[in-house]
Amino acid sequence: MAITAIDEHKFTGYCLKGKALITPEGELKPDIIKAWEARITSRLTQRLLKNIREERGHPRHPEILLPKPKYMITMEVEDIVDLTPRHLK
Numbered sequence: 001m002a003i004t005a006i007d008e009h010k011f012t013g014y015c016l017k018g019k020a021l022i023t024p025e026g027e028l029k030p031d032i033i034k035a036w037e038a039r040i041t042s043r044l045t046q047r048l049l050k051n052i053r054e055e056r057g058h059p060r061h062p063e064i065l066l067p068k069p070k071y072m073i074t075m076e077v078e079d080i081v082d083l084t085p086r087h088l089k
Helices: 030-052
Strands: 002-007 012-024 071-082
Touching: none
Parallel strands: none
Antiparallel strands: 002 012, 012 071
């Protein structure tokens, strides 16, 4: 498995490479589900507060449509690749 994250404005980024393990819904610990629900609630709250303050933001609340997790992918990172061009380091 590989996960790549970049900042296109700073021209920096990393690629994480490793092995993945899939944990099915029935084996997810209750604290994982609670953490997911807390994250969604936090995102909704922040978006609603922005709308109340009439700050620019997404007019809808797409987080509300996200389903509950059916599984979790855990990654054991084996290698990290720095994607920043050498001349910018």
